[in-house]
Amino acid sequence: MITIENLSHAIAGHKILTNVNTHLPHNKITALIGPNGAGKSTLLNAIGRQFDATAGDIYIDGAALKNIDLQDQARRLATVAQHLHVGSRIRVIDLIGFGRWPHAKGRLVQADYAAIDAALELFDLVELSGRFLDELSGGQRQRAFIAMAHAQDTDWLLLDEPLNNLDLKHGRSLMAHLRHLVDAQNRSVVVVLHDLNFTLAWADHIVAMRDGTIVFDGPTAEVATSEALSDLYQTPIEIVPMGGHYFAHYHR
Numbered sequence: 001m002i003t004i005e006n007l008s009h010a011i012a013g014h015k016i017l018t019n020v021n022t023h024l025p026h027n028k029i030t031a032l033i034g035p036n037g038a039g040k041s042t043l044l045n046a047i048g049r050q051f052d053a054t055a056g057d058i059y060i061d062g063a064a065l066k067n068i069d070l071q072d073q074a075r076r077l078a079t080v081a082q083h084l085h086v087g088s089r090i091r092v093i094d095l096i097g098f099g100r101w102p103h104a105k106g107r108l109v110q111a112d113y114a115a116i117d118a119a120l121e122l123f124d125l126v127e128l129s130g131r132f133l134d135e136l137s138g139g140q141r142q143r144a145f146i147a148m149a150h151a152q153d154t155d156w157l158l159l160d161e162p163l164n165n166l167d168l169k170h171g172r173s174l175m176a177h178l179r180h181l182v183d184a185q186n187r188s189v190v191v192v193l194h195d196l197n198f199t200l201a202w203a204d205h206i207v208a209m210r211d212g213t214i215v216f217d218g219p220t221a222e223v224a225t226s227e228a229l230s231d232l233y234q235t236p237i238e239i240v241p242m243g244g245h246y247f248a249h250y251h252r
């Protein structure tokens, strides 16, 4: 479990996170949802230690994040940010190889190459493995970064809007794969999603944010009501049962 205790963060006097208390359960898919500017990426980046929050604590499986060294952290937790920056003259296969560095200690061995091959296969990148990142479409590049995080082979996978740019098939395939990681491999996934229907179809747990605070959190089946979601997004959302789960209707 990842526990967030009294986390606050401000930049230049502007409060971005205010007293955030929540937990991200182990061995579940947790969807981090909420309107633009809610603080979702900031929270995810705090867990991924892109910066030190102004106040509060984060614990990963019982250990205070600030006491975990970066090498150890990279073996426990992989993050794919919302905005992906990397030198564009990097080939897909080499990018995915970066995911193996926390394990390889400087030299890739057979197990690392096997993990890279598996990630290429899983994210439909085999034919693109020799391409440079700036020769890819937006969705292909997104898949390459997710493949890198996957190759890191961590207990925790944190993905910020991974469905960005993905077509229907690859979006669904990604969510099904995350489900497999949780159900078959005992991993834990935290994913920022804007598409409520993907959230309702795949997430076990929801953490909903607005204005840098938690509005509600809990098991999807309990918290994802028309009232709560309409209030969160300040827009009418109808939740209707469909095919064993729920469907959000808000398109018109």
Ligand SMILES: Nc1ncnc2c1ncn2[C@@H]1O[C@H](COP(=O)(O)OP(=O)(O)OP(=O)(O)O)[C@@H](O)[C@H]1O
Pocket (backbone or CB within 6 Å): 011, 014, 016, 034, 035, 036, 037, 038, 039, 040, 041, 042, 043, 082
């Ligand atoms: N470096 C920064 N300096 C100042 N303000 C920032 C900075 N980064 C983020 N913010 C502000 O913090 C708030 C939360 O931003 P954040 O990126 O966490 O939102 P988000 O929930 O991920 O939104 P989105 O759905 O649009 O990605 C926003 O109001 C944003 O303008």
Ligand SMILES: [Mg+2]
Pocket (backbone or CB within 6 Å): 040, 041, 042, 082, 160
């Ligand atoms: Mg964001």
